[in-house]
Amino acid sequence: MLAAAVAESVADAVIAYEPDGTIAWASPSLTPVLGWDPAKVIGTRLRIATDEDAAKAAEITAEAMSSGAQTARARLRSRRADGTIIWTDTHSRLVRDPSGTVTWIVASIRDVTADVEWQRQAIEAEQHFMLAMEHSAVGIATVAPEGDFLTVNDALCEMLKRDPATLLSSRWQDFTHPQDVDVDQGLVNELLAGDRDSYRLRKRYLCPDGSVVWGDLSVAAVRDSVGKVSCFISQIIDVTEKVTSAERYRLLAEHGTDVVSTSAHDCMMEWLSPSVEQLLGWPAGDLIGTSFLAYLHAEDHPLVAAAHDRVLKGEAARFEVRMRTRERGDRWVNVVLTPILGDGPDVIGCIARWRDVQSEHEAREELEASERRFRIMVENASDVVYSAGGDRRVTWVAPAVTQTLGWSPDELLGVDLIDLLHPDDRGASERVIAHVLAGDDTPITEGDVVARVRTRSNEYRWMSVKLTRWAGEPGDPLGIVGGLTLVDDLMEQRLRAQADEERIQSLLDTMLEPFTLLAAERDDSGTIVDFVIAEANHSALDVYEMTHDELVGQRFSVLHPAAMTTGLFAMYAAVVDGGEPLSLNDLAYPWEPRGGQVMRFDVRAVKAGEAVSQTWRDVSERFAVSELIARSEEHFRLLAENSTDVVLQDLGGIVQWVSPSLTACLGWDSSDWIGRSVRGFAHPGDAGRFDEIQPRTEASESTITTLRLRGKNGTYHWVEIHAGRYADDQGSSHGFVASFRVVDREVAAREALAAAEEEFRLIAQNSTDVVWHARNGQIAWISPSVSAVLGGEPAEWIGVDIAKILHPDDLPAHLASLSEAAPGSASVVRARLRASDGTYHWIDANTGSFINAQGEEDGVIASFRVVDDLVAAEEELAYYAWFDALTGLMNRREIFHKLRGISSGNREPGDVTAMLFCDIDRFKDVNDAYGHAAGDEVLRRLAERISASVRSDDAAARIGGDEFLVVLTGTHSLDEAVAVAEKIRDAAAVSVSVDHTQVVTSLSIGVALVRQGESIGDLIAHADKALYAAKRAGRNQVVAIA
Template sequence: MTLSEPPAPAAASLASANAVADLEHVFAHAPLGVARLTAEGLLCWTNAAFATVLDARADALLDVKLHDLLDHDGSRDQIDRVLRDALAGHSRSIDVDLRAPSPRAHTKHCTLRVWRVDSEPSSLVASLERAPHPPVGVDAGELATLMERAAAGIARIEPDLSMRSCNPRWSEITGQSRAQALGRGWIEHIDPDGCAEFLDALLAASLDAQRLQGRLRLLTVEGEVRWIDVVATPLPATDADRVAGDAAPGAPMVLTFSDITENVEADHRAEELTRVLEATPDLVAILDPGGHNLSWANDAFRQFLLPHEVHETSMLAMLDEWSQAQYATSTLAALARTGSWQGELTFANGFGDEIPVSALLVAHHGEDGLIEAISLVARDLSDLRDAEQRVRASEIRLAALVEHASDLVCVVRPGGRIVYTSPAVMRVLGHSPGDLEGRNIFTFAHPDDLERVKVAAAELTNTPTMSGPIELRVLHANGSWRHFEVVATNLVDNPAVNGLVLNARDVSDRVEAAEILATRAYHDELTGLPNRALLLERLREALQHAQERRRMVGVLFLDLDRFKIVNDSLGHTAGDELLREVARRIQEIIRPGDTVARLGGDEFVVIINGMVRRGDAVLAARRLRRAIAKPIKLGSDSTVVTTSLGIAVAEGHESPEDLLRDSDTALYRAKDQGRDRADMFDDHLRDQAVRRHSVEQHLRRALDERLVEVLYQPIVDLKTDAITGAEALVRLRELDGSLMLPSEFIDIAEDTGLIIRLGAQVLALASRRAASWVSRYSGQSLHVAVNVSARQMADSSFAQQVASELANTGLPAELLSLELTESALIEGNPTTEKTLNQLTALGIQLGLDDFGTGFSSLSYLKRFPIDFVKIDRTFTDGLGTDDNDTAIVKATIALSHSLGLRVVAEGVETIAQRDLLKELGCDFGQGYLFARPLDPMAIETMLNNQRSS
């Protein structure tokens, strides 16, 4: 038989029977409830799926009218219209609430569709969206009609995954014609991302005769994505299947599917909206239709107000008493009347806080006009209320300041007419406020200043801004001229002012003081001696004369021993008197051509001109020491002070700065040697360079032979007094067994570049020690802090070196802190910034060491990824005794905490310092109060004691 030959009668009969069987199987397994109706809506028969939708038996529905299944009488008109339209050949579907004719039946919300059977115009067919069971007694024509007109898509897929048939819904969804879809053409419109997975699952379901259900993404001919819900149900084998001996293994599958793209996209939009609402800092919630209880709240709302679960939380329970009354009356009434309400409420959260908010509530209505839900969006007004309160307080203070300020405040019109003067005008100019109002302010300016003042006023009038301070002389009521500093602000456009606001301060005393200072620019105010500026001029002249006359110049640098003790014990007045007496005694000792100057504090410098021998300077120093050491009468007390002197001698070739430096160096050696002595700058000081070389060699040997040692000083949590970590402090073991302090070799290491190797060894030792603490003291999270130099930070391989140490030792990155000096940051090295970012990425904690002692800049805390700052011991030392130090520490702690940084105070040596640091909120402390730098065994003993206690 060829393809052009008609089929034999037996084959045709078999094909017709197979078609009927296919249709019967389609409705047997499609998710549709099907019923046959009379024109009056009487149910003649139903399939099992129809009864399942209503949780009823099929026989209980026979001879029941559709109207009798309605849950609400109001839907009868809908049913009548659907029946009339179906009889007229217009099929359509409606959503109705139906229930079985049983007292115990529950209402089901169903989608009902009714259409006319073409072969019997007075007969109707109805479908419900439920999983169908095979209808009984339906002919092939009706099944074909049902399949073509079904709201859901229906297709038959053979075991070889070819499509045998489908209804129009496939083409409506994909745009692919039915002819193109048949065979394997339908697979082309499955999204490649997931296609293989779906086909594998479908093939497995066919082989196992199992049902398959899920979601599938299709591509239309225009390339659009469509989502379908798909159910694949196996068909039992038909006669045709049994005749075809070469058919692929497995059962044919019926695909029923529906387009859910809009639902999926709506879900995606809802998810996106939910993410946005969760991320917003505003308080967002959904309430039930009555506005009584919460059904959903975003994260901000939950964290801010709800210590418990959101669901069914009472709205009134979250409001204070006043807001409860307002909400229960006006708010809910407005929602019912207008659909929205906006105003202010006060929430009372579960933590005892009251939070004022600006709230917007909107009622959302359904198609039936009833409220389905109420949305609430609220913004915390706490900061705004605080700001308003501060503004009001500021306005009150400002008014009080203006009325009681020592400075004069005036308001003048652009032409100069005075319209207001503050009461201070009586004190500063001798006029009552009323005497000046209406007069022109220029009449009070000094003639020599008048033109300059008029020009400044004209420029300010044409520019809405503030002028820089301008000084002028103003006529006093007693006829004298007073010096004023004036700052003017143009507020002509401000209707509340409509003029220029002048803030004038009487600076007559300052001007007079400046004139006095100008005459004293080269002299010390306390002693009348030359100051540094005049000293350098005199020294430059002395060196020039010495070179011309082949003489020498001696410089004696004096420092009073333990002057601070005298100053602190007897008071600053006695200290000043002591300095004046010392200056007088020095002047009595030196020759008329010599110079004595005071550099500040208790430091004096004497220039000895025209020396012939170096010993002349030594003799002069001896005379000075004897004269100063005599008892000095200070009021009713008598005291004796000694003097340390540094001597430098030049023959005219050195600069003044060099000579002062050399004498200062000699002075410090004298102080180091026990004070009350004079030392001359000579070869011995140059020998220090030899010592420097020796230290460098020792450092190199220590690095080569790994003789570097590390001590550990505990870092204590000031809240709990518990040791939370330690700072690693490097030491070098000298040949005599003593330890060399960092002050002796760190500068040399920096200058020679050995700091890179030294830092690497310290990092390795500290990391290994800290890693051992992790295993030995589990649960204590003990960290180690390591100092890092500017050279290390500028090394591009440093971050990798740190990462390697962490990997080698197993030390968690968060337990390693690196302390940087400000010098490591101020250079602005790009490599340094890159290294900082790399260290932060590793999880390393970064700290700014000795904060406030160098070139401190707040920009460092903002620009660089700093985690903590260390307050230098120089400020800790003055805590509670020095107002400036206390204020600096307090400000540093407050600033750091506002930036989210932790604070460590160094140099804590007293209980009073510790207690004040606790009071100021400092996080950690370090110093001799807790422990000196300890070797590893000693600090582990402390940790053991802490663990046992």
């Protein structure tokens, strides 16, 4: 009973069976060991061993029974109840009777499957170790605890340059460099003491030739069942080349600009190149032994942790982090980590290369910020930004297209740009796009065109289409990026301006006199050096025999070189610089279009911005006629003074005597005259004139008549006859005495004068110019053209006081021009003259002294023409040169001109000049919500409020779409300027009524002082900086920068 109880308590399965194999008893542990139920196997001949081992088991039992042995042992493969095979150790005890016959066999069965597997693996591992050791490229040895080599492989023999027999008869201490023995032995002692199971060490080995080999030694202890070291397994890798390279690398690292470091796998830094001090300010020695993580910005720890995980897996890692400098600042550093592997796949540390990328990171941040601003600008801009491929098909379009044209962005993807344009605009647009895509050697070619773009509702809107060729990276396909800007209002203004221009051009083209507009060209010092023809009328084109395109752009100095030396160019330059109009009469000029022939001109020139508006009239014929008349009168006077031809007649008209000089006049000798009547020599048509002369002569009247007398050669000559009664001392009449003077030339001159006067009369009656003759300031005669120009009949103007019909503001200038004019010269004045209906008209008047036929000054002669359209055009040109068309404020050019003067000029002590840079907050929202017409009305109202908020000496201008610039002169401090800015801001905050809707706006204002001598760019930059600060502060703010 005791034996059964013991058997039932052990873990091994126990069975008792008869020699024929019949089981008589089985312990309960049979179930966990073999899976059989003990009760069910009793009385059976259960065969446990597998077929392969059953014969072996029977043989062992038979041998034990025959040999008289008491026990038998066997390791067999046994089959469990579920059919699985396990390894078992069977220990059988044979029970014999007194005769020695076996009566019972008691067997204990133990599951040793795990032990068998472990032994198999151990044997296999040993085989693998020996195979690996034999064929390994690195040195491997087993070493006794005392240091003797037990086994070595060929690689170790080759590394240490010794044969196997030499090594196997030696200890490792015999070949270790003296300086490394103590360190290595200390680590071995720790293994022997059980303080560690392995260690690694880089050490030097001595070769027979005296050379040194560097090796990475890995040592692991092999212990017996009680933990005692039975041997060491050593692995040695030749790292001589690595150590040499590392030394070279260290030298390079120490002298490189990048920082190089080595660290253990736990990020503790073991070595750094000296350049770390230049990067972070820390000496290399201060960082050795510290963790790389200790110098990281807190936000970068997760990034480095992930990179460190990759390094531990044997992968290189690259990242950018902020590292703390010695001055407690942060600096962006690009780090590349390369893992250092041990003998196996394990990472034992890493090499890091640090590079300073602070400037690159700042540039990248600035670029990213710029891109963000640009993206926000594109997404929120009122302009429509788009991109298209080389086939002109849209690849992307900004959301603003919906607000502007009604299309959704998706609807336009893939659409040809040309298909969106008005048919009339497609040709020009296709040429521009082709030019942009063709480009040249430069990466970007730009172009633009104004065209009508189709909306989703099939209407068209005027838009400025910007196109930029974009090539991207090398190899990328060509494409287009650009923008569409709504310009309906601009085109409306442009069309109105074009109509005005055409009206002005029509006016100019109807002028009989040539007209040109000369644009001034200045050198760097600001001196006018030439003029360029900017515009011309048809009369000018006829004079120069050029087309409009040929004439416009011609240089004045090329067309009229004589003007540069005769003073005419200097007079034109004075008109631009001084602003005073120029008027020249009878100017003698060598006219280049006629080959340099000297001709006479009346010239009028006035300032038009930076140009001269000039007209001229060819008066050469008028001058020639005047000269002819003067010469004729002079000749007539000489003839009259030197006449000596005398004829004496009796009462019957018979010639009694003639002076000898009469022969020279008519060719008749004296005898040919005596005894004949003068009537007989007269032209038949003039014979009756004697009947008129004789009665007056008989009445003692002296008579003068001119008639034709026949000369001896039969030619008739005009003769002036002065006749008087001839009486004796008692008064008795005896006849007549007459003096003859041949006046052919005088008569011809008088006829020419009469013809000229008739011509001038016809000119005066039919000219659009008005001519008057005035005496004592009153009109004595006026040409009929006055009716068409000023109204009323010519007779109604006779006796009118000129001073009373001149505009009061122009009277002083008119009187001054008359008083300052030299005798015989003409003056030119532009003034306003009152018409018969009371309205005033601008006139250009040429006024001079009137000289009568006797050469005496007889009042004033003047000619004038109405120039209302010309004055209006000049005033319009001047206005748009200085003021913004929408708001009436100064424009950008004029305010910048004023700023230049302020910056470079002198100031009163204590006075300062301030700039207020104003920008309407979210003005785009106003345009989007209410339309551009409403936006324009808001701009006009804000301009009025800004003007009302400043003094008359201050200046306000619109310098951009929604930007205003106010210049405050004579202020005393920055605070005073801020107070004005707040006043403007408050005024702008009052809502504007647009189409019965209240539109609320606000202004952000930057305030800065004008520093003397600064450029316009620098001044605007200061104010813009302040404005930007106001925007960042939340808008509707005033921010000042001193």
